[in-house]
Amino acid sequence: MTRADLEAPPPSRPGTVLVVDDEEGVRASIRVILEGTCEVLGAESGAEALEIVRTRDVDLVMLDQRLPGETGLDILPRLREADPTTVVVLATAVDDVRTAVEALKRGAWDYLTKPFDVDAILMLAGRALDKRALEREVLCLRSALSGTADATDGFEGLVGRHPDMVRVYQMVTQIAATSATVLITGESGTGKELVARAIHRRSDRASQPFVPVNVTALPDTLVESELFGHEKGAFTGAHARKLGKFELAHGGTLFLDEIGSLRPDLQSKLLRALQEREIERLGGTRAVPIDVRVVAATNVNLRAAVRDRVFREDLYYRLNVVPIHVPPLRERREDIARLVEHFVRRFARECRRDVRGVSAGAVQALTRYDWPGNVRELENVIQRAVVLARRPVVQLEDVPLDVAMPETASLLATDGIQPLKEACDQFERQYVLRVLERTGWNVSRAARHLGVHRNTILARLAHWRLQRPASGPDAAGVRL
Numbered sequence: 001m002t003r004a005d006l007e008a009p010p011p012s013r014p015g016t017v018l019v020v021d022d023e024e025g026v027r028a029s030i031r032v033i034l035e036g037t038c039e040v041l042g043a044e045s046g047a048e049a050l051e052i053v054r055t056r057d058v059d060l061v062m063l064d065q066r067l068p069g070e071t072g073l074d075i076l077p078r079l080r081e082a083d084p085t086t087v088v089v090l091a092t093a094v095d096d097v098r099t100a101v102e103a104l105k106r107g108a109w110d111y112l113t114k115p116f117d118v119d120a121i122l123m124l125a126g127r128a129l130d131k132r133a134l135e136r137e138v139l140c141l142r143s144a145l146s147g148t149a150d151a152t153d154g155f156e157g158l159v160g161r162h163p164d165m166v167r168v169y170q171m172v173t174q175i176a177a178t179s180a181t182v183l184i185t186g187e188s189g190t191g192k193e194l195v196a197r198a199i200h201r202r203s204d205r206a207s208q209p210f211v212p213v214n215v216t217a218l219p220d221t222l223v224e225s226e227l228f229g230h231e232k233g234a235f236t237g238a239h240a241r242k243l244g245k246f247e248l249a250h251g252g253t254l255f256l257d258e259i260g261s262l263r264p265d266l267q268s269k270l271l272r273a274l275q276e277r278e279i280e281r282l283g284g285t286r287a288v289p290i291d292v293r294v295v296a297a298t299n300v301n302l303r304a305a306v307r308d309r310v311f312r313e314d315l316y317y318r319l320n321v322v323p324i325h326v327p328p329l330r331e332r333r334e335d336i337a338r339l340v341e342h343f344v345r346r347f348a349r350e351c352r353r354d355v356r357g358v359s360a361g362a363v364q365a366l367t368r369y370d371w372p373g374n375v376r377e378l379e380n381v382i383q384r385a386v387v388l389a390r391r392p393v394v395q396l397e398d399v400p401l402d403v404a405m406p407e408t409a410s411l412l413a414t415d416g417i418q419p420l421k422e423a424c425d426q427f428e429r430q431y432v433l434r435v436l437e438r439t440g441w442n443v444s445r446a447a448r449h450l451g452v453h454r455n456t457i458l459a460r461l462a463h464w465r466l467q468r469p470a471s472g473p474d475a476a477g478v479r480l
């Protein structure tokens with residue numbers, strides 16, 4: 001999608017109304033009534049009206065029923081054909097209810113009765129133009145999402161179509177063009193930085209720098225000079241003037257990651273920078289004006305940090321102008337298969353491996369897992385699986401044990417160790433599933449490998465309420 005798609009619709013394009021009436025007096029009076037709110041065009045006949053609708057972008061057609069030659073009702077379907085988005089209203093005589101009903105049947109949006117009432121015309125035009133504006137907005141959002149949310153690369157590199165993610169994309173689309181400060185919240189690895197980059201790329205700052213700063217990745221003593229820069233000699237070791245990230249992001253976007261970890265004194269300094277739109281380098285004496293859009297991110301609950309007095313309340317409100325929450329992966333499990341496909345494709349290409357898909361069993365296991373490290377963890381697991389896979393389709397055995405058998409891992413990780421019987425049952429389930437997958441869900445062959453009767457397997461599957469995936473081993477898997 002291009003920037004041009006986003007620029008539509010023009011924010012407040014005045015509407016265009018076409019009055020189709022053979023009486024010059026009627027056309028003139030409507031022009032007077034609507035003057036100032038929209039552009040009014042006139043046509044004396046149906047033929048002339050059709051010509052105008054074909055060549056101009058008309059929002060509302062006020063069509064008189066009694067015209068010389070063909071009637072309004074006759075013209076109506078052809079007007080709608082010429083531009084199906086145009087709103088048509090038929091003007092009838094007060095007592096002509098039948099015509100009004102017929103008009104609605106033929107696609108008129110409403111009807112008006114003659115003689116006209118000034119307020120009725122104003123209200124009708126207002127309603128019609130609002131409807132058109134809303135339709136344009138929907139079209140714009142749809143075009144912003146189509147071809148991007150559907151492609152494997154997703155929306156600006158964000159894969160996923162869960163309604164909550166679509167809401168994130170819509171929000172990004174909506175606010176990108178403004179310079180409002182954004183606070184992105186979400187657990188680690190959910191894609192906060194990708195969202196920040198999407199905001200930048202879709203803004204009119206896209207050709208200017210996007211500068212990320214992770215305050216936790218810097219030694220405490222360096223954070224201030226990283227952000228605000230320093231003058232030569234500002235402190236021991238400051239051999240030359242250094243520009244801070246604020247200045248480097250001038251004209252662009254500054255991404256402040258893990259903002260919750262910012263030291264209290266720097267929180268005050270940041271607040272000042274945001275309010276005054278200027279900064280002072282360390283050891284400097286004059287203020288430097290900055291034009292920077294700030295997007296901040298946090299994986300801690302900043303509101304709680306404010307309550308605990310470790311984060312300044314005024315800074316919180318200053319940053320939280322537009323909040324965007326990125327949900328954890330376990331709350332959008334239906335996106336997992338899509339992400340798996342995306343990562344398999346990517347790593348197969350990058351690592352030059354002939355891997356073209358993931359088995360149904362592996363996808364099932366990946367979908368069930370809770371992903372505490374979110375998309376980043378999934379990304380790593382798929383990279384490893386693609387590199388280690390011995391066949392073109394990634395199998396359950398290529399998935400790390402703690403992902404494929406989270407129950408076992410959590411049993412060992414937690415203090416609440418469970419009875420051996422439960423642990424064995426869980427192990428047995430995973431093991432039987434793996435063997436079944438290996439044999440393409442041929443229960444008899446799996447039974448032979450496992451040295452049990454096939455009825456034992458069928459009974460166990462029933463006990464675990466598990467079924468063979470749809471049809472064939474890879475039916476519900478991911479294929480590229």
Ligand SMILES: Nc1ncnc2c1ncn2[C@@H]1O[C@H](COP(=O)(O)OP(=O)(O)OP(=O)(O)O)[C@@H](O)[C@H]1O
Pocket residue numbers: 154157158159160186187188189190191192193194195257299339375376379
């Ligand atoms: N929806 C997604 N589609 C594709 N890749 C994603 C998606 N979300 C995250 N990723 C990938 O997962 C990794 C982590 O994403 P990112 O760095 O944006 O997360 P984060 O929320 O900033 O994490 P942290 O809190 O740890 O900084 C990146 O490699 C990113 O490309």
Ligand SMILES: [Mg+2]
Pocket residue numbers: 192193257
């Ligand atoms: Mg991050």
